[in-house]
Amino acid sequence: MAMNQIPGHNIYIGGIFCLKNKTALAKADITHVLSVLRLNPSEETFASFQHLSIDADDVEDENLLEHFPAAIKFIQAGLDSGGGLLVHCAMGKSRSATMCIAYMMHKQPGALTPQTALDIIRQSRPLCEPNEGFMRQLELYHEMGCPDDVTENPIYQRWLYHRDVEESVACGRAPELKSVRFEDELPVQPTPNDTGRSVEIKCRKCRRTLATTPFIIDHEKHERGPQRYAKQPTSTECAHVFLHPLKWMRPSLFPGSVQEGSDPDADSTYDEYSVDAPLSGRLACPNSGCGANIGKFAWQGMQCSCGGWVVPAIGLAKARVDIANRVNPAARGSGGPPAMGIRLPPGMRSSEVGESGSGRGNL
Incomplete structure (x- = not known):
């Protein structure tokens, strides 16, 4: 399927095969390409573009959340340059849509949710559907307030801790002590609710x-x-x-x-x-x-x-x-x-x- 433009943005979503359509890329004035997949084409394919590659599989336990800040920064740089930007994965359905949703929420954190941003993208590309794990990561990003950095956020750290626990349990053992978050030892303590x-x-x-x-x-x-x-x-x-x-x-x-x-x-x-x-x-x-x-x-x-x-x-x-x-x-x-x-x-x-x-x- 051809690449599709997100309504209201000079951002296009597509699959890996749209890179072969040089006419369509030139018509959209694509200057930046964000690749979100494990196996990328040769760098010669991107010789005429600014290119960022994020190695990721389309599986629910893939950590895309840690890559949101770098992807958002790259997307913004592409748009600021005045050209168009292409975000692609293998099919232009899950990983690429996830990155675009993260960018849209970052720009409008109080106005958009993962679902409303996805609905906007689907207006031009109905097949977009991030897997359940990616949607959960987008919900966490929204819960954080869509920050420029996620690694130091307590919500992100707690999510990583839960992932470690799940992996350990899947192997039939308790998690390692070093991976467990003892909440009362954290530098920033959680605050009580504001009801008094x-x-x-x-x-x-x-x-x-x-x-x-x-x-x-x-x-x-x-x-x-x-x-x-x-x-x-x-x-x-x-x-x-x-x-x-x-x-x-x-x-x-x-x-x-x-x-x-x-x-x-x-x-x-x-x-x-x-x-x-x-x-x-x-x-x-x-x-x-x-x-x-x-x-x-x-x-x-x-x-x-x-x-x-x-x-x-x-x-x-x-x-x-x-x-x-x-x-x-x-x-x-x-x-x-x-x-x-x-x-x-x-x-x-x-x-x-x-x-x-x-x-x-x-x-």
Whole structure:
């Protein structure tokens, strides 16, 4: 199929064979060519063009996201030169469309989403259809705010961490300690929501603080999980609060990486990988004088009692922790109630936290 121009842009999308149509390239005044495929034609083909090649396969686990900034910069340079720009892959369907969508969102981050940008491209080239993995990467890029750099973005780093976990689990082992993101060790801490309400979770037995709002993971109820693990939800209420990995969890997640009797919260050096690291197991309270069983983890994921699927899953059992809803009057105005911790009765916990937006109401 011939190359097609994106409406409103001097950008063309095509497959590899459109490079042979010298008449069409000259008519469109193509000066820059972006190739997004693993096997490229010889460089002689691009002798009369400014050329950027990105080696990538059209498979869902290909990391195109890391190449968005370089591709966007090249596309913009081509347009600024006054000529036309061709973005091509093998068929002009998935990889090339993904790069064009990323560029369009970067130019209009508040106006376009991956789907709306794709709809614009399909006006002239209906066959464009990025694979599901690329669409997810575009959604992540949109969630980041379409930045000039993605590698230092926490959303991107967390996505890479999940990829490492998936690869390890596929090989039948737990991930390496060096690849796990312990969220409370990051230089930039996640911030609570701006409603003035937050959640604090403590061990019911010893009252040791285990987690707060920024480290709680939302999940959708009845979200479909892998068929081999799927089961009917046993309850509409969640039995666990799911968390991002935190440094106090090291002795449970990587039992061979922490010296006996050491403080898991203290700054120290840990082995990068423990051959005994289990795929799943129990979480123990980090208080050395307590050690109560407070939850469980499964790197391969598990289905919540509500039917939602969480991967990887690190969950605190609600029956073994106390959950307090806190209010910050500064965030709610001078007329708000005084700041205080509220220990909720068991029957009120999920509804209170659901109102706060912390995530537990959706767990």
